[in-house]
Amino acid sequence: MSTHESHTDDIAQAREEYLAKHPFDPHGNAFIGFDSDGLPAGFLTFPNTDDLQVLAAKFGIEFIAVAHNDDEAVEWLANIIKVTENAEVAGIMLAYVLRCIAPIIGQVVKECPGLEAKMRKNSVDCWKKECQL
Numbered sequence: 001m002s003t004h005e006s007h008t009d010d011i012a013q014a015r016e017e018y019l020a021k022h023p024f025d026p027h028g029n030a031f032i033g034f035d036s037d038g039l040p041a042g043f044l045t046f047p048n049t050d051d052l053q054v055l056a057a058k059f060g061i062e063f064i065a066v067a068h069n070d071d072e073a074v075e076w077l078a079n080i081i082k083v084t085e086n087a088e089v090a091g092i093m094l095a096y097v098l099r100c101i102a103p104i105i106g107q108v109v110k111e112c113p114g115l116e117a118k119m120r121k122n123s124v125d126c127w128k129k130e131c132q133l
Contacts, residue, residue: 060096
């Protein structure tokens with residue numbers, strides 16, 4: 001077992017225990033949808049936003065703890081998709097995750113001498129660089 005696996009197993013177990021006690025329903029709220037003629041056309045579903053925000057905070061802290069390379073980030077994202085059950089809710093969850101971890105990352109950057117200036121320079125350089133696909 002790799003160090004990464006041993007460090008993420010305890011997090012995965014804690015996540016599963018939490019979700020067993022507090023099931024997340026990505027379809028908890030239903031809103032009637034209408035077609036272009038104004039006729040009912042089914043339902044749009046959306047989770048409880050309070051539940052979504054709580055989970056986003058938890059996933060945000062998990063991201064900081066475990067997603068240190070591409071494979072780990074992909075694994076972390078797969079866990080979000082598994083919990084949210086669809087890409088739309090996963091996307092909304094990711095927006096909440098970023099809001100939750102921004103102050104933490106900002107504080108870490110500010111406390112590391114020279115890192116904020118380096119990150120600002122990297123950001124400017126990145127935006128100035130032409131990329132070809």
